Amino acid sequence: xxxxxxxxxxxxxxxxxxxxxxxxxxxxxxxxxxxxxxxxxxxxxxxxxxxxxxxxxxxxxxxxxxxxxxxxxxxxxxxxxxxxxxxxxxxxxxxxxxxxxxxxxxxxxxxxxxxxxxxxxxxxxxxxxxxxxxxxxxxxxxxxxxxxxxxxxxxxxxxxxxxxxxxxxxxxxxxxxxxxxxxxxxxxxxxxxxxxxxxxxxxxxxxxxxxxxxxxxxxxxxxxxxxxxxxxxxxxxxxxxxxxxxxxxxxxxxxxxxxxxxxxxxxxxxxxxxxxxxxxxxxxxxxxxxxxxxxxxxxxxxxxxxxxxxxxxxxxxxxxxxxxxxxxxxxxxxxxxxxxxxxxxxxxxxxxxxxxxxxxxxxxxxxxxxxxxxxxxxxxxxxxxxxxxxxxxxxxxxxxxxxxxxxxxxxxxxxxxxxxxxxxxxxxxxxxxxxxxxxxxxxxxxxxxxxxxxxxxxxxxxxxxxxxxxxxxxxxxxxxxxxxxxxxxxxxxxxxxxxxxxxxxxxxxxxxxxxxxxxxxxxxxxxxxxxxxxxxxxxxxxxxxxxxxxxxxxxxxxxxxxxxxxxxxxxxxxxxxxxxxxxxxxxxxxxxxxxxxxxxxxxxxxxxxxxxxxxxxxxxxxxxxxxxxxxxxxxxxxxxxxxxxxxxxxxxxxxxxxxxxxxxxxxxxxxxxxxxxxxxxxxxxxxxxxxxxxxxxxxxxxxxxxxxxxxxxxxxxxxxxxxxxxxxxxxxxxxxxxxxxxxxxxxxxxxxxxxxxxxxxxxxxxxxxxxxxxxxxxxxxx
Numbered sequence: 001x002x003x004x005x006x007x008x009x010x011x012x013x014x015x016x017x018x019x020x021x022x023x024x025x026x027x028x029x030x031x032x033x034x035x036x037x038x039x040x041x042x043x044x045x046x047x048x049x050x051x052x053x054x055x056x057x058x059x060x061x062x063x064x065x066x067x068x069x070x071x072x073x074x075x076x077x078x079x080x081x082x083x084x085x086x087x088x089x090x091x092x093x094x095x096x097x098x099x100x101x102x103x104x105x106x107x108x109x110x111x112x113x114x115x116x117x118x119x120x121x122x123x124x125x126x127x128x129x130x131x132x133x134x135x136x137x138x139x140x141x142x143x144x145x146x147x148x149x150x151x152x153x154x155x156x157x158x159x160x161x162x163x164x165x166x167x168x169x170x171x172x173x174x175x176x177x178x179x180x181x182x183x184x185x186x187x188x189x190x191x192x193x194x195x196x197x198x199x200x201x202x203x204x205x206x207x208x209x210x211x212x213x214x215x216x217x218x219x220x221x222x223x224x225x226x227x228x229x230x231x232x233x234x235x236x237x238x239x240x241x242x243x244x245x246x247x248x249x250x251x252x253x254x255x256x257x258x259x260x261x262x263x264x265x266x267x268x269x270x271x272x273x274x275x276x277x278x279x280x281x282x283x284x285x286x287x288x289x290x291x292x293x294x295x296x297x298x299x300x301x302x303x304x305x306x307x308x309x310x311x312x313x314x315x316x317x318x319x320x321x322x323x324x325x326x327x328x329x330x331x332x333x334x335x336x337x338x339x340x341x342x343x344x345x346x347x348x349x350x351x352x353x354x355x356x357x358x359x360x361x362x363x364x365x366x367x368x369x370x371x372x373x374x375x376x377x378x379x380x381x382x383x384x385x386x387x388x389x390x391x392x393x394x395x396x397x398x399x400x401x402x403x404x405x406x407x408x409x410x411x412x413x414x415x416x417x418x419x420x421x422x423x424x425x426x427x428x429x430x431x432x433x434x435x436x437x438x439x440x441x442x443x444x445x446x447x448x449x450x451x452x453x454x455x456x457x458x459x460x461x462x463x464x465x466x467x468x469x470x471x472x473x474x475x476x477x478x479x480x481x482x483x484x485x486x487x488x489x490x491x492x493x494x495x496x497x498x499x500x501x502x503x504x505x506x507x508x509x510x511x512x513x514x515x516x517x518x519x520x521x522x523x524x525x526x527x528x529x530x531x532x533x534x535x536x537x538x539x540x541x542x543x544x545x546x547x548x549x550x551x552x553x554x555x556x557x558x559x560x561x562x563x564x565x566x567x568x569x570x571x572x573x574x575x576x577x578x579x580x581x582x583x584x585x586x587x588x589x590x591x592x593x594x595x596x597x598x599x600x601x602x603x604x605x606x607x608x609x610x611x612x613x614x615x616x617x618x619x620x621x622x623x624x625x626x627x628x629x630x631x632x633x634x635x636x637x638x639x640x641x642x643x644x645x646x647x648x649x650x651x652x653x654x655x656x657x658x659x660x661x662x663x664x665x666x667x668x669x670x671x672x673x674x675x676x677x678x679x680x681x682x683x684x685x686x687x688x689x690x691x692x693x694x695x696x697x698x699x700x701x702x703x704x705x706x707x708x709x710x711x712x713x714x715x716x717x718x719x720x721x722x723x724x725x726x727x728x729x730x731x732x733x734x735x736x737x738x739x740x741x742x743x744x745x746x747x748x749x750x751x752x753x754x755x756x757x758x759x760x761x762x763x764x765x766x767x768x769x770x771x772x773x774x775x776x777x778x779x780x781x782x
């Protein structure tokens with residue numbers, strides 16, 4: 001134990017809480033040492049030699065001397081395989097039932113003594129010793145899984161396993177959840193254990209709040225996503241390949257999964273990046289659609305402290321004519337930090353405050369932590385005890401930790417009845433006038449100056465009636481809490497789309513809402529990590545996310561604050577936030593020059609609100625993230641795979657943030673095609689690199705030639721901003737209108753653009769025919 005860690009812990013949470021945290025950490029270590037003894041002697045096992053096969057719909061079962069492998073191609077083209085009888089269900093990631101098998105896929109012997117499953121999009125070859133190889137119909141190898149290896153305790157218990165995979169030498173790895181160092185994942189070890197990094201993280205810190213065994217691999221051969229469906233703790237060791245000078249001299253890239261338990265089963269979806277994310281969404285569920293107001297500017301700070309301060313800040317936005325859609329209240333608005341309470345002294349009329357703000361177009365959003373103060377007389381605690389809602393230790397007592405309210409217990413969200421109970425508690429938040437919630441501290445986190453800052457790994461969970469311990473439940477704790485909150489809000493307000501985002505989660509969390517960066521450190525590396533997290537999560541199927549603009553734990557310089565705000569204005573969740581000691585985050589606190597430049601960024605976000613709504617609707621329909629890497633539509637362009645400092649916002653815009661102090665110009669790599677600077681109108685041709693001005697007043701943003709972008713016009717209505725296509729080229733775009741806060745399905749409008757004798761012609765496609773657009777059109781780029 002590091003003494004400096006102890007001192008920092010005590011300072012962060014106070015003397016009494018710090019000492020409680022020390023005792024809790026010692027208690028956790030003693031409990032796990034007693035209840036989870038060392039594994040002892042282990043037997044290693046590999047599949048052995050192939051002994052037979054059994055054809056089944058969509059594939060079949062291949063049997064080996066010491067194991068068996070089920071291979072199934074689903075009707076949508078996704079491939080599943082599971083060892084030792086593992087099937088697709090039960091699963092926290094898969095939405096509903098497993099997909100039906102592809103009736104056209106069939107099992108046949110191959111020429112090397114193994115077997116293969118042949119389908120329209122992929123061929124899955126299984127060797128005589130248990131290697132699994134995925135190839136395209138043309139025979140190009142996408143992925144090769146070597147025979148797995150298990151280690152089984154001699155006295156019985158959970159087997160740990162290793163699966164080593166080879167990919168093409170030119171492949172690049174992405175994904176694995178929210179990673180600060182990315183979005184491209186370079187050689188190294190990445191932990192799979194959702195972790196609170198204790199008050200702040202930088203670009204190289206790992207792991208963070210959301211880890212997922214989801215890899216996206218991009219190579220010349222194609223793009224594929226691989227998901228190892230086990231919730232246990234693990235590590236992924238990545239090594240990029242090297243291309244040799246001649247044929248056959250390449251060193252493949254490798255990925256090695258080292259898992260502490262759980263089934264060895266995998267899903268693979270292959271195709272273009274758009275098809276891969278669409279297939280992944282079909283498996284794990286469509287992203288929740290945020291209400292329209294949640295796509296505007298949102299403001300938060302731990303430490304508003306009172307109703308008077310909240311009104312002052314909202315008035316400050318209005319007096320300066322700055323747009324604001326929502327304001328978030330942190331734990332300081334609670335009574336002694338206890339969830340589902342209100343500090344009546346400082347917030348005497350919270351429903352009245354919420355009503356007044358809503359009349360001014362501003363929603364209130366509440367923080368919700370899972371930890372419940374373990375004290376008789378606390379209504380939430382007493383209610384939870386009455387329904388046996390809390391996680392228990394290995395001896396049957398409520399498992400305890402230390403969080404902001406003090407000594408706490410934790411709801412077991414892996415039990416359906418507990419999710420229903422917890423979801424009902426959100427009625428109190430709605431009665432206080434809140435329009436949405438943000439889940440925090442739900443890894444779950446428990447203060448600890450040393451060791452793992454969470455519950456004892458021996459703690460017992462329901463796990464949907466199967467039973468198990470925290471080693472299996474930890475990574476899905478945030479996911480199941482999000483489900484409880486989302487379903488509770490849906491029951492309480494069925495006519496409104498719930499707004500919920502969560503600090504922790506797992507594969508499939510997009511069904512219940514989004515996420516944010518957590519406590520990203522204030523500094524230029526933290527600014528860079530903000531984009532890495534958003535892009536990486538989007539490639540794992542979580543399209544709605546954003547950072548704490550300005551960083552969480554420090555006081556940004558005016559320049560850093562402005563550059564962060566300019567980046568945030570083009571990300572899905574646009575929210576400022578900071579710790580109680582980190583100073584204010586209102587734009588006018590950084591001087592008149594920053595205020596004017598911040599106004600321009602906020603107003604541009606408002607102007608693009610219809611485009612963000614279209615992207616949100618398309619994410620729900622197709623799984624495509626709002627924020628996409630530059631290689632999204634050009635994955636064969638190797639230079640774009642390595643570009644991490646710019647992104648596509650939908651198909652139409654390319655955004656190039658400034659990540660360096662004093663930067664006023666920056667190089668931007670362009671995908672193929674013509675791109676217009678949205679400020680100067682200057683055209684640039686890709687592929688290639690250009691040097692663009694990036695004065696303090698703005699960051700470079702380029703529009704794709706031929707694109708149609710829905711924007712808010714000067715009169716507040718929706719108009720079409722059309723960027724001229726290049727000569728001989730066509731373009732187009734999709735517009736999905738604002739459905740408000742409910743469940744009305746809006747119309748999808750499709751437009752095409754072309755250049756005819758120097759004039760841009762815009763047409764709307766209706767019932768297969770072309771008509772004049774029914775909306776105002778403003779052409780740019782001529």
